Amino acid sequence: MAPPNAEALAQEIEKIDLKQLAREKGRYLVYPETTYPEIEDFEHKDPGLKADPKKSSLFDNAEKIFDLTPQIGTEVHGLQLNKLTEKQKDDLALLVAERGVVFFRKQDINVHEAIDLGKHYGPLHIHNTFGHPPELPPIHVVYFDTQTPKHYFNYRSAGDGWHSDVSYEKQPPGLTILKIDLLPGESGGDTMWSSGYSAYDRLSPAFQKFVEGLEAVHTGQMQVDEANKAGHAIRRQHWETTHPVVRVHPVTGWKALYVQPGFTKRIVGLSKRESDAVLGFLFNHIETGHDFQVRFKWEEDSVAVWDNRVTSHNAIFDYLDVGSRHGFRVTPQAEKPYYDVNGKSKHASDLAKAEQKQKQ
Template sequence: MFFTVFQKLAAARVSPGHHKCTNLKCHHANPPQCKAGTYLCGGRLGGAPCDGTYTVSQRRAAEAEEKQRRHKEKARQMRWEEAKVIWGQGQSRNQREGQRLVRPLAGRDRNVKSASAKLLRRRQDYQKGAITPYWRPRTSRHVNNPKESTTSSIIKDVPTFRLDIKMAPVATQAPSASAPTQVETLKQDAQFNPFYSPSIGDDGDETYQFKQFKPHFPELSWPPLEEIPVKDRGLFADAGKKNLFAAATKVKHLTPAIGTEIVGVDLRQLTDAQKDELALLVGERGVVFFRDQDIDIHQQLELARHFGPLHKHATTPVPKEPGLEEVHVVYNDKSRRPDPASFSKLELWHTDVSYEVQPPSTTSLKVITGPEYGGDTIWSSGYALYSSLSRGFQQYLEGLTALHSAVAQADGARAAGLPVRREPIETEHPVVRVHPATGLKSVYVNPGFTRRIVGVPKAESDAILTFLFHQIGENPDFQVRFHWTPNAIAFWDNRVVTHSATFDFWPATRHALRATPHGEKPQSVADYERDTGKVAKDRLAEILKEQGVDASASIGTSKARGYND
């Protein structure tokens, strides 16, 4: 064996540039030149017999040869590890089934100057993002075998890499039996946007109390919706709502602009007159809440049918229990964590299926399982948004229409591997619509489904929608927030409010059932006034008029003021 460790130079010299050999373990028969105190060569110089002298040039040549040998050995080891990844040799069963792991090349090729160009290109591909790093304990090769990982506590974590190639599902051929495939095709989950990619409820909890209402995606095909006659039930209600309020022990408005909570009413016992008054109250206040209600989903559907024909959603889940295709299931659990990279909080604000020709009216939602905290819902008033605008901007918006689209929602379902039961549509609706029972004007756009203003330049459309969307999601004067408690139910009018859940409760389960009646085709201000002979109203202006306040007197005036906390 060739030794690469040398001792200090001998003081004595045989000739210039030569040194005596410290041949303490000389393999030769004690040549006269070998004496203690000089170089240790083990009796051999680069594989040649020791001749008793050792030149500096020979030492440098031997060191260079040893360095080159080490480089070749490292390059060979790299090629072997690369081959193990490509051909699947030496992998555990879990790795062969799709969890292909690659040991990091960092550090191995740092000093390898003779590595092949192919390996260097592969290394560059890794660095560009073809694989994503993560950490796992270096226990044993078979990481899923507990018997082989008992010594993991004494081994440090080492970085490894996981193949993470994002791609749409594609059809693939079966691998050939004669040669292994380089990369196995894995089922890729779409990024989980809780609005466009509903959870499939596969947490495997068979003891769950409401498992019959967990999400189900039947493979069905429904025809396009046809226009149907709808008469808003609020038109038949007593304006003072005396029947509904008489049954309540308390009626509490939660904010000046939106939201009312009613206590003491059993929704299962409502008369038709009380149902009509509830529809009118929801149209006026935007959303009405009831707590401690024992109403079940069948009774909830019966109540919803009083307000209009029920909508069947084209992409989102229905309960597993047969016969409930008109129920929309809202379900999120620990199995799928919302991905903040796939959505912003603002874009989750929406009006339910506003792309339909006849979007929903008085909609109800009951949360049957919810987190102790978090998982709230926020509603924003379209009445209040309209009232906050200048008169000139109001008049400008009243003449505009906007495009509402179901395409993104359908694409999100398909990307998640879920069926689309009815082909997506795009529909134009007025930017400002009028509620048929209240006669109040409401801004009718939402970040979830409104794509553009029709008939104006894109820059103008983007500016208008961006402003309105931010007002919807960020102006607290328009909003009410509700924390769900067991057996709480909410009724909101999808024609005049926008809403969003708060996705702050993972890994808790949030499970709700929604009944969604169709409303009338949205009417613009001009259409409403032409068809009814009435003047559409501004909600805030009507309130101020009742109070004897001239709202226009303070517009455009300002005064210096300090900040008040």
């Protein structure tokens, strides 16, 4: 039997305003002792496979759609994410798969609508160690301010922040949704994304051939250690997985480099020196690949939708002496990463399309 206040509690949860909570309370997350069974394997059918190759439902209805860089990042004006049709959701999956990350400004979508949208793209991930808003375990909150302890940031380079979210899961996230609704001021708190497609394409043919045969271990041990130190619950007991160094996207068929400093720790079958040398080179390749990166200057109530399978991202912590930055993320899971010998280079695919267009 439900408690007498169950209906009132449900109504309070339904109208929760995370932006207002952040303004009033700052750190409002809860860390319940709840644990979960290990995430079971599931078959992922990407909505992008149902999309219109021309993505007409988006391009015919948006006010403007334009690319921010040649390799990664597209901005869409005139569409509200909480009003997308089923067809537009599918077409968005394809656009994000192709462009890596797509940005929307002046978005009305609230946390409950974001959860509903996220479910279209896969089962929602609940983080293994981080806190969440009351009664909303699938929501991952981004919040830092002038009270954030600086010791963690003092002992790392900004380049160390490149990561693909929870890549240590057996079936890591695919399309991901992040809304930033509170900023420290007129500047600060940008985020960068890097294209895994182009990171692969920029390698020499010999190095491409070498890394395509490798697998790497991804681990969330650092997050577990932090949770243990803080006395927070560890929700599941599995936080280490092996994935291919080069993976293929199930919709585009393009090859993408799939390693990053955040969670990739060693390459299977190599000595520590060999592994450190190869990963060090690849991490530097991602960090310095300015020709396949995009940097987004947020406005309040902007949303980024990106594909974790073929991008890495890096939040810029240049505002910790200035003010607060808050947002929330919905993280649908996708397929287990795989390498396919029939996968294609995005660059080669683009060239083939250009040649075909010239012949028409």
